[in-house]
Amino acid sequence: MTAKLPAFDDIVADFEFIDEWDEKYRYIIDLGKNLEPLTDEERNEANKVRGCASQVWLVFEGEGDDVRFRGDSDASIVKGLVALMVSLFSGKAKGEVTATDAEARLAEIDLAEHITPQRSNGVASMIKRIKAEAAA
Template identity: 50%
Template sequence: MATPSFEEIVEDFEFLEDWEDRYRYVIEQGKAMDPLEDALKVPATKVDGCASQVWLHPQVENGVFRFDGDSDAMIVKGLIAVLRRLYNGLSLAEVRAVDARAEMARLGLNDHLSAQRSNGLRAMIERIQLVAAA
């Protein structure tokens, strides 16, 4: 299950045949995000298990999940943007039902991210799932 916003990314990736173009696309997604306020870059929002600095600030309002995030690495910030398009606007039950690894695999990211970046992506997904389960 993916949001219409995430499906747009899937369609864009199908159009971009070269992995370098896809990589640039992910980075551009991150650049388009507003930066996370420095006041929200605290130990409680920091994601452990990432090689770079990563912060996720989840919010649940009226049963709807959304999160903002930031990173000091451009590709990771792009991955945060992609995850936001996968999860933002879903109910908590829908967030828990998303198979994020399978959805991200549709983009071919598993084959093109370094082991450290893959571990960081996994850590971000786990943090999102923990928040949705709480």
């Protein structure tokens, strides 16, 4: 499902070797290209994330204690941000997801300092939705 995406710790390590933020943006966009595509049926109102300026969909699947999801966006940079969320949260136990300090993890790549306030709000909305699904 998300085998094409590197682990979040590997993304953090990759960021340490990239000097310029233009290159980091390209890397984030490339991560988004590795997301498993959603079907047209999955791009629906129920899967849409509220609070994102771009359209974002998250599809939660699986049973048991693991949180697994796929996502997509109509904007390439936001699709990359979705990929960061998938890498950070997907495949983890529900308790681990709800306990994860996503803002602190994203601070490891200095993300908040380099995306617009609208995109930061969208990331916060994705995190809120993912944690709500894990807590349900």
